[in-house]
Amino acid sequence: MFECLAERTIALAQLRRANDPQAGYDPMLQARMRAVLPACVRNGVTILTNMGAANPMAAGQAVLEVARELGLPRLRVAVVTGDDVLPWMLANDVPLMDSPDTVRSLDGRLISANAYLGADALLPALQADVNVIITGRVADPSLFVAPLMAHFGWAADDWHRLGQGLLVGHLLECAAQVSGGYLADPGHVDVPDLHRVGFPLAEVSADGSVVVTKLPGTGGRVDRLSCTAQLLYEVEDPAHYLQADVVGDFSQVRFSELAPDRVQAQGASGQARPEQLKAMLGYRDGFIGEGQISYAGPGARARGELALSILRQRLQDATLSHGLSGLEHRAELIGVNAMHGLQLGADREPYEVRVRLAVRCANRAQAEAVGQEVEALYLNGPAGGGGVTQSVREVIAAASALVPRTAVQARCDILELHAGD
Template sequence: MIRIGCGSAFERDRIDWPVRLADSGAVDHMAFDCLAERSMALNQLRKLEDPNAGYMQRLEKPAAGFDVRLPKIVEGFAPFVASGGTMVGNFGAANPEGAGAAVVDGLRAAGVSGVKVGVITGDDVMEQVVKQDLYLPEYDRRISEMTEKIVSANAYIGAEPVVEALRQGATFVLGGRLADPSPYVGPICFRNGWELDDWEKVGLATLAGHLLECGTHVTGGNFTDPPFNPVPDMMELGFPYAEVDDGRIVVSKTPGTGGLVSTKTVRLQIGYEIGDPAAYLTPDVTADFSQVAVRQVGEDRVEVTGASGRERPETLKVLVGLDLGWKVTVEMSYGGPGCVERAQFSAELLRARVEKALGDEILEWHTDLVGMSSLFGTAISRGYPAEVRMRVAARTASKAAAQTIFDEGDYLPISGPAAGGGRGAMTLARAIGVTPALLDRSNVPLHVEVLES
């Protein structure tokens, strides 16, 4: 039996709550998913970014291309690592080697020596993708038709190199684009003595990872809809962990924390980001969740059974990152009689002014009336609102064009329709596209290096 907890659900997730789980004694392994779909491309761009290129939203200076939280994560979890706990995660993003060095430095600074740090490389498949001129189905084009836009290509990699690093004695393992459940699948299979071609067991391990990888998504987050689905004490939701054994997963959360683990929270997370429940594809397995059952077996303890799996796919999913220019948003509120008409007029006026200046430098334009139609278009309509927020979002070829739209938004309160207020924080950032492709796994050789703190 292994006890494994979630340490991170995304690239900017909080650190304090999972540290509490690690220090609680409930787990001996922690796994971290630190990447969203666009993270690889963003991190690649951060590596390339000119430090003097001016302001990019939320990026004060270029980062090293790996998880910016890493020094704080190492510091926070150092006591757990020092006490023999194992950490696995995709902290490396676009720079696993740099992340490995940062972990070694961080552990030494925390006075933790002799810890073996496994570094997995090889998920960066830019060369292979260009050489094979892969087809991008969402765009119906080949790589060679979009070369100037491509900034990154990373294969989703599985638990194999994680297990290799654990076998070599590493207790801190990191890589780049490890697939979301794989930082869990590696330690679960290795510690339980399961082979990675025992598809049924790998399917079970994958379900455990799937249940935990979104953190508080399974302990009461993104769940309550008052008066439905009440959640006790949301001040601090416990981070989840699981006990994984032959044929059985028990999901629970940090002792003494708020939130809940119920058959309902577990159901929702089983169904999160899946397609056909009988064929959940990962680099490790074709997992089958279609016959899964859940049962409450204690307070905040839910047993999950019935997971299975078949042979893993021969191809790996690759996410290709595309530089699609710049994205800018402008917002302004209007209230009272005529507010909808003034908001619409304001958006049209803004567009007319910038179109005169920019012409076809505007690649895409989108207008929202927040409070009326921004989430669901015309799918729900509820009469005339008391107030409405005009929001314009545009994609442009150049940063200068985005800046022009940004500036016109600034002029709007004193040069637009009456009584527009609350201009608020406008945004200007890179527009990153991500799109999938498939690459035969024989083209993705992976490498494991073990360092020591």
């Protein structure tokens, strides 16, 4: 499994595809396939990944090119599509989730709309004797539920076993996060050898019971703490975890440490899947202009605060601010108050600080002016400033909506490489 999509990833990939019709899939695809294809083909291991992002078909072709480069005599790649529901979304005004607005409020700014496909979309590919399966947007746990359904013959309405499968997928979907990644806090929670952390494995039985482990000799840790942390990750209601395949119930899950780095998970169940699918929408939402400058040595904080004061006053002066007056902004000292505000950093006297000004702008020209204001501090600001950086980025925001399952038509295409191709 390569689970590589975050909420805004496809929208960003759609922008890349707009500039190049052959782009839009994960830029790490070829490197990862070069690393694993020979061993997986040799051992009969199927690779399943959502690295297709906004362009699964081009990703499938790229995998064939890697196979040619590696001299593999034969390869079959299944490309699963159907998650792109942008045409449907443009034709149907539906409410946005977590917002009083509807999709129509995004007219002219909508870049992408991708439904979270479920395991049912992947089953034809898993039954097609392929080496690699490439998808776009699929619900993260479904990448793991689908192989379990295919291998054990679980029915699409066996909600108890699918709930267990959902638990497996949820524990594994963030890779090394369940084997110690994102857990280390030296002196409080120690994780050994994170530089060579072991990626997790799940030993799953036909009834859905599972043991989570990792390869012997690798770094990290698999224990009750690491599994509990991952279990609760991004789950709002453990008794009602809405996913494409099943509504999971994790409220009775219990972890048992069978041996070092071997944890048994039991107690998951499920209810009938939701009638609708969640879709992630990406849309243009202006620009952020940013500038940073550093101050070090005695009085670094005072000089940094003076720099911030200068920047704030210039933003408030419409005659000086290049149209930036009144715009949403952040002006902060990284290492002092950027994360938790002024109160928690009030008593700190650091040896070095970094001033950061970021402004949400309507257009690129405004955003470029932000960094120019910070760079002007070299000669027009406090003593000893250095290391100015400027950046402008377009904001691609994410929203969610629900779509009927009838809006999604999943499709599986097979691409093949034969000896001599």
